[in-house]
Amino acid sequence: MERxxxxxxxxxxxxxTVHYPCAQKRKQEDKRWPAVIICHGFVGNRIGVNRLFVKAARRLAQEGYFVLRFDYAGCGESEGEYGSYGIDSFIEQTRRALDYTLSIDCIDKSRVFLLGHSLGGAVARLTAEKDSRVSSLILWAPVSHPLSDIIRIVGRPTYEEATRSxxxxxxxxHLSDAFFASLAQAQPLAPGSSFLGDVLILHGTRDEDIPVDACYLYESLLRQRTIGQCEAHVxxxxxxxxxxVAASEALFEQTCDWLQKLENRAGNWSDWVI
Structure with missing residues (x-):
């Protein structure tokens, strides 16, 4: 069911839009739902190109997850003007999505995932650094250097016009000078991560917007942590x-397999008696 x-x-x-989990996929003793919040990318929306986020949310709901996908301010059907906000605002908005999700009684607070694509991947990563309610991250083709990556997408003349006028x-x-200035301050690859949850990174080999090297940069950083596992696949x-179709199916399959692996690992630990 969706609403x-x-x-x-x-x-x-x-x-x-919220997607409720398929009851048949959850174990009878599992009274609370794990949740996935989808963070779209630069000038995107909660539907996604070729309905990527719609299809992802429905697939995850079939696997037993509660899913929330939302439009950042000024995108899709949300109020506001997108280009007048900075990345700190996107982090705040993501935390409000967490507030809404965790206000639902049947959500399992120990299994709350942020799934971020592109700039949304960087936002998800930065949100997890600030908000301990995020248990794990799923990053699809995440932006690694927000300012230079977005300048490459919009073109340097657009950036220079914004800084000039x-x-x-x-x-x-309309993208403001303050928007670009906020990207310059955002450092998703800053060393010394305080986020200790598990992370999955997936990236395409023919990504012309965010080169696949970003996947390896994230992997290298996140594997330096003493706690929290990181998997990266291209x-x-x-x-x-x-x-x-082949790429999106591989994306969904690898995401669901990783989530199932986490559930299996948690179940195995719960069998131990100390």
Whole structure:
């Protein structure tokens, strides 16, 4: 079952869709639902290119997960103007999505996942550093250097116009100088991570927006932690939005397999008696 909802962020209402888990997939003794919150990328929305996030949410719900996918302010059906906000605002909005999800009584607070794509991957990573309610991360083609990656996407003339005149247009959005300045401050690959949860990173070998090297940069950083495991895999032939049927199926399959592995590991630990 799916339904549209809104949740507040400052004076705005953010649009979202929630997907309820398939009851047959959950064990009878498992009274609480694990949750996945999907964070879309730069000037994106909760539907995604070729309905990527719709298909992902439905697949995860079939596997027994509660899923929330939402539009950041100024995107999709949410209120606000996207390009006037900085990355700290995106982190705040993601935390409001966490607030909404965790306000539901039947959510398992020990199994709350952020799934971020592209710039949403960087936002998910930065949110997890600030918010201990995030138990694990799933990063699809995550942005590694927010300012330089977004400049490469929009073009340097757009960036220079924004710094010169205060804003510039890209794909129908006005991007402010403050927006770009906030990207310069964002460091998802900063050393000394305080996030100790498990992480899955998936990236396509034909990603022309965010080169696959970003996958290895994240993996190298996150494997330096003394606690928390990190897995990274590349999907051959996949582009930035995993737009082919084969690429999206591989993406969903590897994501679900990893989640099942976490559940199995947690179940095995619960069998130990000390």
């Amino acid at each position: 549209s909802i809104t949740f507040p962020y400052r004076q705005l209402e953010l649009a979202a 205060g804003k510039a247009e890209h794909s129908g959005y 999907i051959e032939g996949a582009d930035h939005t995993f737009s082919s």
